[in-house]
Amino acid sequence: MKHIISACFFLFSWGVFSQNVTITVDKSVTLKEFFKQIESQSDFKFAHTDQINTNQKYFTETKTYKNISVKELVNELNKSAAVQFSIVGNNIFVKQKVTKAPKKKNKLSGQVFDENKQPVIGANIFIKELSTGATTDADGKFSISLDKGNYTVLISYLGLKNNEKQIVVSDDSRINFYMDSDSHELEQVVVTTNKAVDVKNTQMSVNKLSMAEIKRIPVAMGEADPLKSILTLPGVTNAGELSSGFNVRGGAADQNLILVDGGPVYADSHMFGFFSIFNPDIVSGLDLYKGGIPSKYGGRVSSVLDITQQSGDFEKYKVNGGIGLISSRLLVQGPIQKEKGSFIIAGRASYAHLFMKLADSKNSVMFYDLNAKFNYRLGANNTLSFSGYFGNDLFDLNNFFNSTYGNTMGILSWKHKFSENLNTNLSVYFSDYKFNLDLDREGFKWNNNIQTYGLKYGWSQNVSEKLKLNYGIDGQYYDFNPGTVKPTNTTSQFNYKQLDKKYAFESSVYLDFEHQITEKLNLRYGLRYSMFYRLGGEEINTYEDGKAVVFNPLYKIYEEGTPTGSITYKKGATISKFDNFEPRAAVSYAFNETTSVKASYNRMAQYIHMLSNTQFPLPTTIWTPSGPFTKPQLLDQYAVGYFKNFKDNEYSFEGELFYKKIKNRIDYIDGADILANNNIEQVILNGKARSYGMELMLRKNTGAFTGWVSYTLSRAEQKTPGRTPEEPGVANGKWYLSGYDKLHNLSIVGNYEYSKKWSFNANFSLQSGQPVTYANGYYEFGGINVPNFSLRNENRLPLFHHLDLAATYTPKPDKKKGWQSYWVFSLYNVYNRKNAAAMTFATNEDTGMNETKRLSIFGVVPGVSYNFKF
Helix, strand or coil: CHHHHHHHHHHHHHHHHCCEEEEEECCCCCHHHHHHHHHHHCCCEEEECCCCCCCCCCCCCCEEEEEEEHHHHHHHHHHHCCEEEEEECCEEEEEECCCCCCCCCEEEEEEEEECCCCECCCCEEEECCCCEEEECCCCCEEEEEECCEEEEEEEEECCEEEEEEEEEECCCEECCEEECECCCCCCCCCCCCCCCCCCCCCCCCEEEEEHHHHCCCCCHHHCCCHHHHHHHCCCEECCCCCCCCCEECCCCHHHEEEEECCEEECCCEEHHHCEECCCCCCEEEEEEECCCCCCCCCCCCCEEEEEEECCCCCCCCEEEEEECCCEEEEEEEEEEECCCEEEEEEEEEECHHHHHHHCCCCCEEEEEEEEEEEEEECCCCEEEEEEEEEEEEEEEECCCEEEEEEEEEEEEEEEEEEECCEEEEEEEEEEEEEEEEEECCCCEEEEEEEEEEEEEEEEEEEEECCEEEEEEEEEEEEEEEEEEEEECCCCCCCCCEECCCEEEEEEEEEEEEEEECCCCEEEEEEEEEEEEEEECCEEEEEEHHHCCEEEECCCCEEEECCEEEEEEECCCCEEEEEEEEEEEEEEEEECCCCEEEEEEEEEEEECEEEECCCCCCCCCCEEEECCCCCCCEEEEEEEEEEEEEECCCCEEEEEEEEEEEEEEEEEECCCCCCCCCCCHHHHEEEEEEEEEEEEEEEEECCCCEEEEEEEEEEEEEEEECCCCCCCCCEHHHCCEECCCCCCEEEEEEEEEECCCCEEEEEEEEEECCCEECCEEEEEEECCEEEEEECCCCCEECCCEEEEEEEEEECCCCCCCCCCEEEEEEEEECCCCCCCEEEEEEEECCCCCCEEEEEEECCCCEEEEEEEEEC
């Protein structure tokens, strides 16, 4: 009987459900009108609660349903209507639709500080339960979105002890974490990113080094050097020993933007490259961008070296320093007002000139510099800071050649936090580079300098968990003094002469998006729009056919053009105007948590040029703006890469391919003279450049033995074709090697922690010789042998390589208070390789034959330094 009743109920229900109706609903139909349409065509009746207003319009779509069963109609309407329909027997019940509110994510934010209350840049925040995390920014801040629950947070950082903490997340919360230094680490501040590759981040072609890593790399005289350390990275070379500047992916030294706490500096070395201007005690870390450069950076076409100085301690006074063979340094830091204001001041000075006097040498060389940083917290959301640098080099060659050169830079910044998702940074800065030359025997002095006044205002905004914006504006005013010549005595053959000063203004606006599309796919894309104005007052020469350089078909050489007149521009008047759109884009795709591929493109414009007709930059180089005869350099760079961490991040691998091309790269006619040349356009030709190559880097990140191997295979070339079919250009108008081409570049860096007291470090460097132009024969003229030279950079110096070793001894590694110290013993160029800095050609006075001589700077160089803090 029970089965018969069930069957009857099923047949009855099926009959009811299967009744077909034709219904039209739209946004204007009320629920009461809808009821009438259904009840007039079927046996169904409607029931609803008091919460339902039948005179209200609940339908969100306009649609006609023809000859549809009631069951199918109800299923369709439930997808879009604002109420819920359900069928029970021949009744249709209507109730308010329950919408599930999205599960609220809670934001865990905060800062990470070291034991000196310094923000730790690039510390890893790892949530163990989720196997995910974040990295602290330039202020040591982080932010992670989490569901409610209990979590284990692990904070890790090279040179600092891991900090693990249990937390409970129930709402948005802010927690600060503090990390102690390892007992055997003596670096005042050890700041680094995780050395494992961040496979998901779109940023590629960037290398980061901490002071912990930098201080382990052996260098001449045993003093750590941030600038020398980047030469161990793939794609980075220099012109050889005792040379200033560095070259990135075949670019010239003037194509590198160098920033100290956001302020630009124009020279990077002391003592012609023997030391860098960056005091290792106050530097907290560095980022070198070789490609895929974010939109906030501009003005150079090769790389960005972003140096960050540490802030002073907000609670305690501290002192540290070091004593070396030819230089010493001292740093003092402490609170101005506890927990609100701090200062840090670091100074260095060399005393090599004193040893020269003891040896009765009339030559003298020395340098000194001073770094300072002041911070003041105006409240939870406002911070003022000032960073400054001042440095000078003094060089005296037997009272015949005397020079002073150096940088001065200051930047004042105001950081304001509008909310957890919006931060701003407003900065004003001043930078000055000068070079003074005194030739007493010739009776004249020559001075030149470049000054920059700038302002920049940047915003950083977290729009959502998956979208972050960086945008801002900046502007800078340039004052170029190419040279002032002054007689020093009444018998001087030189008269006072002021070369034409040059003025310019550069401004830009930028917008950058960091966009997480999926867990595996991340994008960064942006645009920078830059403008440049060459300003008066200045008198600009005019030339026939607009050619400041002319070709002599008889001698087949380029010569200086003769001005046909001039145009005088009043002060502030626009002489030339340039503007460029500079798009940037990068993408990363993570196959899993350990492996990814990345690609990037960036266009950049450079409006100022460094004039130098030597193979490597000297302090005598002169900066000049783009104008009527010198166009801005324009770069397009493409890169793709493969990145992998393996064995639980113990090892990491980075491999990249890059291609870059540059328009309007200046070149010089043979025999160009740039010193005190008021018409520099008469010796300049406009060409182009390109470079391409492969970079590989394998790192061992953990264990007693760490280090890396980097190798670069690359080519860097220039081309300056003739302007007419009759002109040969440079090197017959064909591609020729630039002075920065290094086909092979290999670096091996190893660090071994033998014990708490002893650690050992090694650095091996090998690179192709620098391209040069040799004499390939000679001819006799008037009884004198005159060398005949090959095409531009057709030859090379011999292969360059050396091995450096260092040992660090810490007498009391467990001592945490009072006087703490360690010794660094080093050997530079262990096997005494006589690397060629240059090749000279001369005639032997005895035989009358031409000879080639190799000039070497260093053999084996021992070094020792004593370092302390208290």
